[in-house]
Amino acid sequence: MRFLKRGLIGLLLLAIMTGSLGYGVYRVTVALKKEEKAFRPRVTERSYSVNTATFRSETVRPTTAAYGQIESWRTLEIRASSAGKLVEALPVFRDGASVGKGEVLVTIDPADAKSSLLDARAALADAEAQKAEADEALVAAEFELKSTRKQMEVRQQSLARTQEMRGKGYSTAGDVEELELAIASLEQSISGQRQALVTARKNIERMELNVERAKITVQDAERTLSETKVVAPFSGMLDGVDATLGRRVAASEALATLIDPTALEVSFSVSTDQFSRFLDDSGRLLNVPLHVILQLGGREVETTGRLERVAAIVGEGEAGRKLYGSLDVPDGSLLRPGDFVEVKVQEPALENVVRIPSAATNEDGQMLVITEDNRLEEIEVTVLRRMKDEVIVSDAPIGRDYVIKRLPQLGKGLKVEPRNIDVDDQAPSAAGDKAVDASGASADTPIDESSFVTLEPARRAALIAMLKDSAMPQQRKDTLLETLRQDKVPLEIVKRLEGRSVETETRG
Numbered sequence: 387m388r389f390l391k392r393g394l395i396g397l398l399l400l401a402i403m404t405g406s407l408g409y410g411v412y413r414v415t416v417a418l419k420k421e422e423k424a425f426r427p428r429v430t431e432r433s434y435s436v437n438t439a440t441f442r443s444e445t446v447r448p449t450t451a452a453y454g455q456i457e458s459w460r461t462l463e464i465r466a467s468s469a470g471k472l473v474e475a476l477p478v479f480r481d482g483a484s485v486g487k488g489e490v491l492v493t494i495d496p497a498d499a500k501s502s503l504l505d506a507r508a509a510l511a512d513a514e515a516q517k518a519e520a521d522e523a524l525v526a527a528e529f530e531l532k533s534t535r536k537q538m539e540v541r542q543q544s545l546a547r548t549q550e551m552r553g554k555g556y557s558t559a560g561d562v563e564e565l566e567l568a569i570a571s572l573e574q575s576i577s578g579q580r581q582a583l584v585t586a587r588k589n590i591e592r593m594e595l596n597v598e599r600a601k602i603t604v605q606d607a608e609r610t611l612s613e614t615k616v617v618a619p620f621s622g623m624l625d626g627v628d629a630t631l632g633r634r635v636a637a638s639e640a641l642a643t644l645i646d647p648t649a650l651e652v653s654f655s656v657s658t659d660q661f662s663r664f665l666d667d668s669g670r671l672l673n674v675p676l677h678v679i680l681q682l683g684g685r686e687v688e689t690t691g692r693l694e695r696v697a698a699i700v701g702e703g704e705a706g707r708k709l710y711g712s713l714d715v716p717d718g719s720l721l722r723p724g725d726f727v728e729v730k731v732q733e734p735a736l737e738n739v740v741r742i743p744s745a746a747t748n749e750d751g752q753m754l755v756i757t758e759d760n761r762l763e764e765i766e767v768t769v770l771r772r773m774k775d776e777v778i779v780s781d782a783p784i785g786r787d788y789v790i791k792r793l794p795q796l797g798k799g800l801k802v803e804p805r806n807i808d809v810d811d812q813a814p815s816a817a818g819d820k821a822v823d824a825s826g827a828s829a830d831t832p833i834d835e836s837s838f839v840t841l842e843p844a845r846r847a848a849l850i851a852m853l854k855d856s857a858m859p860q861q862r863k864d865t866l867l868e869t870l871r872q873d874k875v876p877l878e879i880v881k882r883l884e885g886r887s888v889e890t891e892t893r894g
Contacts, residue, residue, distance in 0.1 A: 433801040438756055438787040440806065445737045446778055448771045449677075449730045450663065454654025456678075456713075456725040460620070460646035466635040467613035470494040473631070479642070481627050485618045492629055492641060496614040503607035510600035517593035524586040531579040538572045545569060622646045650713045650721055652678055652691065654729045661707040663733050664693060671696055676711045677730040680721060687720045689713055693731060736770060740782040744775050745791040751779065754789040754796060756804050762789070764798040838874035846870060849883050 474493035476485065485491065545565040627642040635641070664672050673692050680687040690713070697708035711729070715721060747753045751769045754762045767779040782788075787804060789796065796802075841849070850870055853863060866883070869875060 435803040437790045438804040441782045441784050447735045448733045452654040452729045454652045454729045458723040460649035462644045464642045466639045469637045471634050483624045487621045489618045491616045494614040499611040506603040506607040513596040513600040520590045520593045527583045527586045541569045648715045650715045652711050657706040679728045744777045756787040762800045839877050
């Protein structure tokens, strides 16, 4: 009995001990689970803070930018009108010099021209004298013909009387024949005088032609004498001057080039697509305004003008079209033929379009817009024009908000915190928003590298460990890890990472 009693007591104690040990294990397990649950951070959906703007319909006059060259449409080659020696030249007859209209640029020795003029005048006087002589010969021939015709009339009257008297028997047949022979002789004389009269008249015509020819020769000689003085036909600037006093020049030899600095135009090439924007419905070129800019170091020379015409042909191997524009060039302008300039041509107005930053859309015209529940939605718009930092689009949902800058980490369906800004008040290059997750770590925030700190080993290790455990994009994470391993780290990065750590602990 005693053995059985002791055995039961031992079993009871073993059961109590086993139960106590199991209860202790249970309590420890429950406590560990509670502690793990207490320290486990709460999982929340990440959101991004983005800058947005609103689609607003407007009328825009876009501009087409191109590069062209300044040309002069009023250029004159100054050439020697005749051969001779240069005896006089303008003191400023040099490259780049300005001359006025009517100024005598150079003078060629006029001796030969004066001699030719004297010979021409003498020939004219001789021709006029011959013409006067021919006039007098014509008068004499006419008078002689008139006298002969009068004699003819008298002979005919005498013949009639003689024939009448013969019928009465008072004259003979010999008398009649004698008068008929005299009349025949007069008729022959009249015929010769008529021919002489025709010859005299033709001789006068020849003399008149000789006089006219002599006058033309005199005029040519006078013009040649006047052209020994080369005069500027308009005000301009000289280029390519090749004249030295005492040097003999040949006829038509080039001496210089005179350029009108106010008669300038610009030529530039555009693509076929750009060229189509400057045509009206009937295919004629529009007379739209243009703006020309010349860069002179830190100085800009600007002028305005209008689109005027298109080149007659397309150059071999070229595409598009070559256009010409007239320029409004004031006196004293620094523009010169040959200058390489920037040309901005104003296109016809586009109505009911939207102007957005170029960073808001990709090449395919895809954009991100904000839904009512602050999520991103991708839409597609029609890109009409791209102008440096701006894009003009159509088919945009007017009144909706869109993301100003598309970043790689942004995509449709993501939750965002929109911050609406006025695009017109921001420079296009700075209008792009900085996507920031809810923990405070910016994905594209500029770093102030003017302030650096040296981290203690323990602080550096903690930041590196925290960064490795974060859900940040791997590319951004690798960049920050490389920065943290340097001797000096930007203070801005340290503050952002430590602020993120504190926020994470608070959320937990």
